[in-house]
Amino acid sequence: MSNLTASRELSPAELEALAAELDALRDSVLADLGERDARHIRRIIRIQRYTALAGRIGLFFGFNPLTWPLAALALGIAKILENMEIGHNVIHGQYDWMNDPRLNSQTYEWDIVGTSANWRKTHNFEHHTHTNILGLDGDLGYDITRITGAQRWNPLHRLQPLYNVLFALLFQWGVALQDLKLGRYVLGRRPWSELRAKLKPIGRKAGFQLFKDYVFFPVLAGPGFLAVLLGNLLANGLRNLWTYSIIHCGHFPAGVRIYSREECRNESRGHWYARQMNGSANIRCGRLMQLLSGHLSHQIEHHLFPDMPAHRYPEIAPQVREICLRYGQQYNSDSFVRQFGSVWAKFFHFARPTAQPELNPA
Amino acid sequence: MTVVASPAHTAATATPWTQRLLRHPWLDGPALSFFLEELNPMWSLVESQARVRAIHRETHDTLSIELVPGWGWPGFIAGQHVGVAVEINGISHRRRYSISSGPQARRRDTFTITVKREPGGKVSNWLHDQLRPGDRLRVAPPDGDFILPQPAPRDLLMLAAGSGITPLMAQLRALLASEHAGSIVLLHYLRSAEDRIFAGELESLQARHPNLQVLWCLESSRDQSAERFSPAQIAVRVPDYAQRHTLLCGPAGFMAAIRQHWDERQLNARLQFEYFGQVPALHPPTRHTDAHHPVELAGRRRHLQVGAQQPLLVALEAGGESPPYGCRQGICQSCKCRKRSGQVRNLITGQVSREPDEDIQLCISAAESALVLDY
Numbered sequence: 001m002s003n004l005t006a007s008r009e010l011s012p013a014e015l016e017a018l019a020a021e022l023d024a025l026r027d028s029v030l031a032d033l034g035e036r037d038a039r040h041i042r043r044i045i046r047i048q049r050y051t052a053l054a055g056r057i058g059l060f061f062g063f064n065p066l067t068w069p070l071a072a073l074a075l076g077i078a079k080i081l082e083n084m085e086i087g088h089n090v091i092h093g094q095y096d097w098m099n100d101p102r103l104n105s106q107t108y109e110w111d112i113v114g115t116s117a118n119w120r121k122t123h124n125f126e127h128h129t130h131t132n133i134l135g136l137d138g139d140l141g142y143d144i145t146r147i148t149g150a151q152r153w154n155p156l157h158r159l160q161p162l163y164n165v166l167f168a169l170l171f172q173w174g175v176a177l178q179d180l181k182l183g184r185y186v187l188g189r190r191p192w193s194e195l196r197a198k199l200k201p202i203g204r205k206a207g208f209q210l211f212k213d214y215v216f217f218p219v220l221a222g223p224g225f226l227a228v229l230l231g232n233l234l235a236n237g238l239r240n241l242w243t244y245s246i247i248h249c250g251h252f253p254a255g256v257r258i259y260s261r262e263e264c265r266n267e268s269r270g271h272w273y274a275r276q277m278n279g280s281a282n283i284r285c286g287r288l289m290q291l292l293s294g295h296l297s298h299q300i301e302h303h304l305f306p307d308m309p310a311h312r313y314p315e316i317a318p319q320v321r322e323i324c325l326r327y328g329q330q331y332n333s334d335s336f337v338r339q340f341g342s343v344w345a346k347f348f349h350f351a352r353p354t355a356q357p358e359l360n361p362a
Numbered sequence: 363m364t365v366v367a368s369p370a371h372t373a374a375t376a377t378p379w380t381q382r383l384l385r386h387p388w389l390d391g392p393a394l395s396f397f398l399e400e401l402n403p404m405w406s407l408v409e410s411q412a413r414v415r416a417i418h419r420e421t422h423d424t425l426s427i428e429l430v431p432g433w434g435w436p437g438f439i440a441g442q443h444v445g446v447a448v449e450i451n452g453i454s455h456r457r458r459y460s461i462s463s464g465p466q467a468r469r470r471d472t473f474t475i476t477v478k479r480e481p482g483g484k485v486s487n488w489l490h491d492q493l494r495p496g497d498r499l500r501v502a503p504p505d506g507d508f509i510l511p512q513p514a515p516r517d518l519l520m521l522a523a524g525s526g527i528t529p530l531m532a533q534l535r536a537l538l539a540s541e542h543a544g545s546i547v548l549l550h551y552l553r554s555a556e557d558r559i560f561a562g563e564l565e566s567l568q569a570r571h572p573n574l575q576v577l578w579c580l581e582s583s584r585d586q587s588a589e590r591f592s593p594a595q596i597a598v599r600v601p602d603y604a605q606r607h608t609l610l611c612g613p614a615g616f617m618a619a620i621r622q623h624w625d626e627r628q629l630n631a632r633l634q635f636e637y638f639g640q641v642p643a644l645h646p647p648t649r650h651t652d653a654h655h656p657v658e659l660a661g662r663r664r665h666l667q668v669g670a671q672q673p674l675l676v677a678l679e680a681g682g683e684s685p686p687y688g689c690r691q692g693i694c695q696s697c698k699c700r701k702r703s704g705q706v707r708n709l710i711t712g713q714v715s716r717e718p719d720e721d722i723q724l725c726i727s728a729a730e731s732a733l734v735l736d737y
Contacts, residue, residue, distance in 0.1 A: 027711060038452030049396050093695040096721050099447075099454035101408050102392065104721070105695050109392075125688030125696050208387065272691075306693060 007257070007278050008328040015270025018327050022273050025319055026305050029312050033097060037309045041095055041103065044085050044291070052078035056217060059231040062224045072231040076238035077292070082111045083243055084294025085310065091116055092124060093307045112239075113206040114176035122179045128306050132251060132279035133259045139251065140258065142167070142174060143183065146350040147343075148258050153353040161347045168244040169237055176202055242292070245340055246283070250299040253281045254342040255332050276303035277324055282317075282333035289336070290314060300324075300331065378503065380407040380434030403498055404432030409447070412501045414493060415472060420559045423479040424525060425490060426462060430472050431501060438473065438504035440464055440536035441529045441609075441636070445502025445719075446475065448485050454500070456719040457485045460528040460611075460636075461504065462560075464535030476559065478525040484717075508611070508636035510537075515607035515632075516544030519600060521591075521620060523551040523612030527559055529636055530609055538571055547600050551579045551591060551616065591616060593623050610635040655729040659683070660702055660736035668729050673709060675724040685724055685737050692726035699737035705730040 010018065051074050058071025087110030089095070095103040102108075109116050122138055130136035134150055141147045145164060146157045167174055180198055184190045213232040221228040257278040264275065283289070283297040290297045298313035301320050305313075324331040384391035384407040395407035404411045412429035420426050438444070443458045463474035480486045493499070508529055514537060520530045527550055537546065552558060555578070564576045577599055579589045589595055596603050604627060610620055617635060624633045654667045657678070668677035675697055678685055688696030692710050703718045706727040714730065715722055724737070 023710075030711060030713070034451040034453070036452075038449075045396070049393065052393075053397075093698065096695075096698070098452055099456065099720065106698055106721075111390075120694070120696060121688065125694035128693050129689035129691070204387065211388070212390065269691075307695065 007274075007330045010270070010274060010327060010329075012268065012270075014327065015268050015274060017270075018323070019268070019270035019273050021323050022304055022320075025316060025323070026308065029305075029308055029316060033309065037095070037311070038098055038100075040311050041086070041090075041309070044081060045102075048078050048081040048086060051075075051081070055231075055235065056228075059217075059228045060221050060224050062221075062227045068227060068231060072234040073238070075231065075235035076242075079111055079235055079239040080242050080292055083239060084246070084296065085291055086294075087111070087116075088294050088296075089310045091119060094309045096307075109205075111209070112172045112175060113202075113209045114172060114178075115201055115205045117201065118179040119175065122175075124306070128303065130264075131276055131303060132257065133261055133264050133275075135261055138178060138181075139247075141252075142178065143181070145347065147252050147346050149350065149354070150258065150260075151350070153350075157353075158351050160351050161344070164347055168241050171240040171244040172236070176206060245336075246293045246296050248343050249283050249336065249339040250280055250296055252343040252346060253332065253334070253339040254346070255330060256281050273304060274327075274329060276300070277329050277331070279303070280332070281339060282331075283336045283339055284333050285336055300333075378410070378434035378436055380410070383407055406432070407434070409500045410435050410503065411498050414495050414497045414499065416495055417493065420476060421557055423557075424476060424559050425479075426474050426476045427489065427493065427499075428463075428472055428474045429499065429501065435501075436503050438465060439509050440532040441508040441510065442504040442506040442532075443529070444473070444475065444504050446485065446489075447500040447502070448488050449500075450484060450488060455485050455488075455717060456502070458502075458505075458718075460506075460532065462528045462531045464532055464539050476525065476528045476531070478559075506636070508609075508634065510609070510634075514542060514544075517602075517606045518544065518546045519603050519606035519608040520546065520548040521551075521608060521610045521612070522548070523591075523616040524553070524557065525559065526612030526616075526636075529611055531560055533609060534567070534574075538567060538574065542573070544573065546574050547603075547606070548574070548576045549579060549596075549599060550576070551581060551612065553582050554580055591619055596623075604629055606632070608633045655704075656732045657729065658732075658734045660734055668733075670729055672728060673725050674706065674722075674727050674729060674733075674735075677729075678724065687725055690725045692723055695723065697724040697737075698722070699724055699735055702734035702736055704733035706733065 055071045055073075055075030055078055058067050058074060061067045061071070087108065090103050090108045091105050091110065093105035096105050105120075110119075127137055127139045132140060134140060134148070141151065144167065145160050146153060180195065180202075182195075185192060185195045213236060214229055217232060218225040218229040257275075259275060259279070264271070267275070277300055280299040280303045282300050283293065285293070285297050295310035295313045296302060298310075298317055301308075301313035301317055302310065304320065321331045321333075383389065384395060391407060398405040398407065404413065410431060410433070412431040412435075415428040415430050418426040418428070438461055440461070443460045445456055445458050447454045447456045449455075459475040459477055461473050462476040463472070477486050477489050479490045506529075510533055518537070520534065522530050530548065534546065534548065548564070550558070550564075558564075558578055561578075568574050568576050579591075579595075579599075581588060581590050600606070608624070608629070610617055610633060614637065617637065621633065621635065624630060653670050655670060656665060657668050657674075658665050664683070666678070666681040666683070668674060668681070672680075675685060675687055675690065685699065686696055688694035690697075692708075698721050701715060701718075701720050701722045705714060705716045706722050707714050707730050708723075709726045709728055715727070724735075
């Protein structure tokens with residue numbers, strides 16, 4: 001059901017009309033925000049906290065073949081829920097209107113080694129403002145993966161399918177270090193003293209995360225030290241794999257458009273909207289997976305309305321899709337396997353020095 | 363009485379231990395607070411809670427609510443106000459109300475706020491209609507500098523209008539409980555006799571304390587006895603008012619007349635007052651036109667003027683400020699800041715934020731009134 005017919009170019013008048021329609025859709029949801037949304041996020045928080053508690057307690061029973069994998073899985077799911085449906089969405093300001101200090105975008109700190117402060121900059125600002133603009137959106141391949149022929153090839157890219165496996169397993173560290181743009185320091189373009197200052201808050205946060213999962217809870221378990229430590233490692237790894245996979249399905253599948261800076265200079269609001277539509281891809285999946293993806297299964301809706309409570313995305317998706325198609329824009333939506341598969345096809349394809357046009361699986 | 367906390371007030375109160383625990387670098391404070399709240403909501407580390415011990419009806423439109431605070435509640439000084447948050451349809455609405463009880467209340471661990479029902483007021487109507495004894499309210503610690511100097515001046519004059527009596531009642535209770543020896547005159551200006559908040563208690567205090575004199579000035583009596591504040595009226599009622607240390611609280615118009623008169627007689631040093639909202643300048647330097655609104659930056663004690671059609675971010679930068687920002691188009695939330703008071707319009711959605719203590723995005727908000735911002 002993917003609609004990978006190339007989008008047509010829209011005239012300024014059409015872009016303006018598109019923006020007006022999407023604004024009206026957003027306003028209708030904003031006017032309806034209330035009790036239902038508050039109940040949703042609080043229910044998810046309650047589920048997440050108790051799942052984490054169950055996982056942590058379960059790991060105290062040691063390497064019991066029945067409880068250990070279940071407990072590690074529970075903790076992993078709790079971490080996924082916290083990062084995706086709670087952390088990511090709260091930090092976007094989706095629940096700021098509630099005026100609840102527990103759900104404030106500026107003060108929420110999530111359960112991951114990266115700091116919320118860095119995330120607000122690299123993700124909320126750089127990625128969401130400059131989505132898919134080559135050279136401005138740091139999320140385009142995260143500076144290590146070549147996902148378009150427009151990126152300059154270097155011999156290291158031959159290894160990108162390999163090091164992406166590593167990157168997926170350690171994804172939270174990528175998130176933590178992304179804002180540092182380490183290459184600049186390695187190449188000596190920026191002083192090391194600056195790097196040290198920037199590393200301080202990251203070190204503090206990462207230190208706490210490591211202490212919690214690999215010292216505090218294992219020591220608390222006494223003889224179950226190793227079971228807890230490895231369980232926590234597995235839970236963190238599961239979360240890393242999952243978040244990596246969902247996020248890479250958002251902007252890298254075949255058909256997703258990548259923009260140049262020139263195309264987006266002084267762009268209108270309508271152009272920004274059109275860029276979000278064409279630069280994002282959805283995952284077609286069931287309710288549970290939508291929740292576990294923090295509703296990034298609806299990446300298109302999320303990129304159009306990043307500060308709308310995410311559980312609303314599935315509800316407005318039919319309208320967004322209808323608007324997209326009516327304006328001759330693609331609405332890229334497919335199963336997880338196909339989207340993720342096409343991302344990996346790109347990894348292999350662009351590992352070679354060919355600067356060919358994008359893959360088109362159609 | 364509802365008050366809007368002026369940022370200049372933020373007295374250096376010590377951080378409550380609950381907040382220190384919540385932010386402790388080696389603890390997952392939010393998780394700890396979640397499970398504490400599951401056990402007992404009064405144990406929240408995030409927001410102080412208070413249980414409603416009793417609700418007393420003061421007049422046809424005014425209630426006193428006696429509250430027992432939970433963990434992390436600091437003491438207060440008579441004249442201060444507290445924050446109250448009420449959740450309506452998923453949104454927490456925050457207001458500040460003056461404490462009307464004295465710090466030496468019967469039980470040290472309770473305090474009372476007195477709330478007048480405001481026509482159309484979200485929070486005051488909710489408190490009047492929905493709140494029952496035994497319920498819990500979310501509360502924020504006391505604040506405010508409407509506090510008597512220490513030692514208290516000997517002879518005092520208290521001028522209140524309507525529900526403006528609330529902080530004065532706390533001060534009166536504190537003074538009388540500490541056996542204040544000097545004379546105290548309280549003038550309470552009211553629309554009619556039914557509006558006499560604390561009437562019974564004031565009468566009994568007056569009977570027990572010969573140094574207290576309470577005078578009710580009814581503004582809308584049908585007969586000749588109707589009286590409003592005027593220099594002549596005060597001179598008749600309290601001939602020695604110029605010699606007294608004066609405490610003033612009431613609606614803006616009432617306070618303006620009194621501040622004007624005290625200013626003319628050069629008695630400003632003996633006048634202490636508390637506003638319901640922003641403190642208007644007695645002598646505005648220039649009349650600001652409709653196209654501009656004054657903005658006060660909390661914490662930095664800066665005041666500047668901003669254009670009504672301009673995004674606040676642009677206007678603040680033009681004024682030499684450098685607030686944090688990112689996308690400048692309402693996407694990234696980097697410029698989100700707390701609006702303490704005033705009204706702004708969202709330039710993209712057209713939504714208007716009227717309530718105190720709401721978060722706004724500077725890059726897409728324009729001022730519609732005088733503002734107090736905190737970033």
